[in-house]
Amino acid sequence: xxxxxxxxxxxxxxxxxxxxxxxxxxxxxxxxxxxxxxxxxxxxxxxxxxxxxxxxxxxxxxxxxxxxxxxxxxxxxxxxxxxxxxxxxxxxxxxxxxxxxxxxxxxxxxxxxxxxxxxxxxxxxxxxxxxxxxxxxxxxxxxxxxxxxxxxxxxxxxxxxxxxxxxxxxxxxxxxxxxxxxxxxxxxxxxxxxxxxxxxxxxxxxxxxxxxxxxxxxxxxxxxxxxxxxxxxxxxxxxxxxxxxxxxxxxxxxxxxxxxxxxxxxxxxxxxxxxxxxxxxxxxxxxxxxxxxxxxxxxxxxxxxxxxxxxxxxxxxxxxxxxxxxxxxxxxxxxxxxxxxxxxxxxxxxxxxxxxxxxxxxxxxxxxxxxxxxxxxxxxxxxxxxxxxxxxxxxxxxxxxxxxxxxxxxxxxxxxxxxxxxxxxxxxxxxxxxxxxxxxxxxxxxxxxxxxxxxxxxxxxxxxxxxxxxxx
Numbered sequence: 001x002x003x004x005x006x007x008x009x010x011x012x013x014x015x016x017x018x019x020x021x022x023x024x025x026x027x028x029x030x031x032x033x034x035x036x037x038x039x040x041x042x043x044x045x046x047x048x049x050x051x052x053x054x055x056x057x058x059x060x061x062x063x064x065x066x067x068x069x070x071x072x073x074x075x076x077x078x079x080x081x082x083x084x085x086x087x088x089x090x091x092x093x094x095x096x097x098x099x100x101x102x103x104x105x106x107x108x109x110x111x112x113x114x115x116x117x118x119x120x121x122x123x124x125x126x127x128x129x130x131x132x133x134x135x136x137x138x139x140x141x142x143x144x145x146x147x148x149x150x151x152x153x154x155x156x157x158x159x160x161x162x163x164x165x166x167x168x169x170x171x172x173x174x175x176x177x178x179x180x181x182x183x184x185x186x187x188x189x190x191x192x193x194x195x196x197x198x199x200x201x202x203x204x205x206x207x208x209x210x211x212x213x214x215x216x217x218x219x220x221x222x223x224x225x226x227x228x229x230x231x232x233x234x235x236x237x238x239x240x241x242x243x244x245x246x247x248x249x250x251x252x253x254x255x256x257x258x259x260x261x262x263x264x265x266x267x268x269x270x271x272x273x274x275x276x277x278x279x280x281x282x283x284x285x286x287x288x289x290x291x292x293x294x295x296x297x298x299x300x301x302x303x304x305x306x307x308x309x310x311x312x313x314x315x316x317x318x319x320x321x322x323x324x325x326x327x328x329x330x331x332x333x334x335x336x337x338x339x340x341x342x343x344x345x346x347x348x349x350x351x352x353x354x355x356x357x358x359x360x361x362x363x364x365x366x367x368x369x370x371x372x373x374x375x376x377x378x379x380x381x382x383x384x385x386x387x388x389x390x391x392x393x394x395x396x397x398x399x400x401x402x403x404x405x406x407x408x409x410x411x412x413x414x415x416x417x418x419x420x421x422x423x424x425x426x427x428x429x430x431x432x433x434x435x436x437x438x439x440x441x442x443x444x445x446x447x448x449x450x451x452x453x454x455x456x457x458x459x460x461x462x463x464x465x466x467x468x469x470x471x472x
Contacts, residue, residue, distance in 0.1 A: 041114075041115050069111050101193060116149075143443065165220075174446070183209075183217050186430045248283070259272055302353065318334045
C-alpha cells in the first residue's frame with residue numbers, strides 16, 4: 001500500500017488496520033534515506049512518534065485529519081519549536097505561539113513531522129536563497145525545485161509526508177508544485193488565516209497546501225480555513241472548500257501572451273494547447289480573451305511586494321530578537337551590522353528596492369502607480385469572471401531549470417513568476433496541477449487554473465476532474 005496519498009489510506013487509519021506509527025515511521029525512514037535533498041531543516045522525530053502512539057490509542061472522536069502527516073514551511077510558527085524563515089537572522093529562534101493553521105491541524109489529529117527549507121523570508125523562485133543550502137529536486141538533483149516553498153514541494157514529491165504547508169506571495173506554492181509534479185493550491189485571499197506566518201508582503205501572502213492529490217489538499221483546506229479574530233483581513237463569513245456540483249462543460253478563458261510567447265518552452269506551450277483542444281472536444285467553451293497587461297504584472301508585483309517587505313522586515317534589527325552582530329561597537333552598528341550579516345543578498349536587495357519605491361521622491365512614480373495598476377487588474381479579472389468560470393495558463397514558462405542558470409540575471413529569475421503573480425495581485429484562488437511531463441527530460445509541466453474570488457470549491461472540483469481525465 002502506498003502512503004503518499006492520505007485519502008487512499010484514511011479508512012485504514014480510522015478503522016485501525018493501519019497504525020499511525022507505521023505510516024509515520026515509513027516517512028521518517030524516507031527522510032533519513034534522502035537527506036541529500038535538504039528538504040527538511042528539522043524533523044520532529046521523537047515528538048511526532050509520541051503523538052502517533054497517542055493517536056493509535058485513541059478509540060473514539062477521531063479528527064478529520066486523523067493520522068495525516070504534515071510538514072510546515074519554515075515561516076509558519078509552531079509553539080516551542082524553532083522557526084527561522086531559513087534566515088541566519090532568526091537562527092535558533094523558538095516561537096512562543098502557534099499559527100492558527102497549526103492549531104487547527106492539531107485539533108483534527110494531524111501529526112506535524114518537521115519544518116521544511118525555503119528561500120529566505122520566502123523571497124525566491126528556485127530555493128537557492130536559503131541560509132541553509134539549496135533544496136534539490138528529487139526527480140533531477142541538478143535542477144531547482146522552485147521556490148520559495150521548495151522544501152515543502154520536495155517533501156511531498158519525494159514521499160516524506162502526506163501534505164506540506166507552504167506560503168504563496170506571488171506563486172511560491174504553485175511554481176514549485178509545477179517544478180516538482182505535485183498539486184499546489186493558493187486559496188482566495190482572506191480565507192486562510194495568516195496569523196503565525198512570518199510576513200513577507202501582507203496583502204499578498206496566503207498559506208496553502210502542497211499534496212499529491214486535489215482531495216488531500218481539499219481536506220486540509222477545510223480544516224485550516226475560516227474566520228480568525230487574530231487576522232483582520234479574513235473574510236467575515238467562512239466559505240466551504242467541500243465538493244460542489246461540478247459543471248464539466250464550463251467556459252474557460254486564456255490569454256494569448258501566456259501561450260504564444262518567446263519565453264515559453266515549446267513543450268510547455270504545446271501541452272497547454274493540446275489540453276485546450278481536449279477541453280473543447282469534451283464540450284467546454286475555451287476562448288482567447290484580451291489581456292494587455294501581462295508585461296506590467298512583474299513590475300507591479302515587485303514594487304508592491306518589496307515595499308511591504310521593507311516595512312515588515314524592519315522588526316529584525318538586532319535589538320528585539322534574533323541575530324545580533326558581535327562586531328558592533330555602538331547602536332548604529334548594532335542595526336547595520338546585524339542586518340547586513342543576518343540577511344542574505346536577495347533579502348537585502350528586496351528591502352533596498354522596497355525602501356526606494358517608498359521614498360518621498362519616488363513614492364508617486366512607483367508605489368502609487370503600482371497601486372493603481374493593481375486596482376485596474378482586479379477590475380479586469382472581475383470582469384472576465386463575469387463571463388468565464390476559469391482562466392487557464394501554464395504555471396511557469398519553463399520546466400525546472402538547473403542551479404545557477406539564472407543567478408546572474410535577477411530579472412530572468414523574477415520572470416519565472418510571470419503567470420502566477422496575477423492571482424496574488426487580484427486576491428483570487430489559483431491552483432497548479434501536474435498534468436504533463438516533458439518528453440525531452442521527463443520533468444513535470446504544471447497547468448494553472450484561476451477562478452473568481454471565493455469560488456475555491458468549484459476550482460478544486462474542476463481541477464480534480466482534469467487530473468482524472470487528462471493526466472498524461
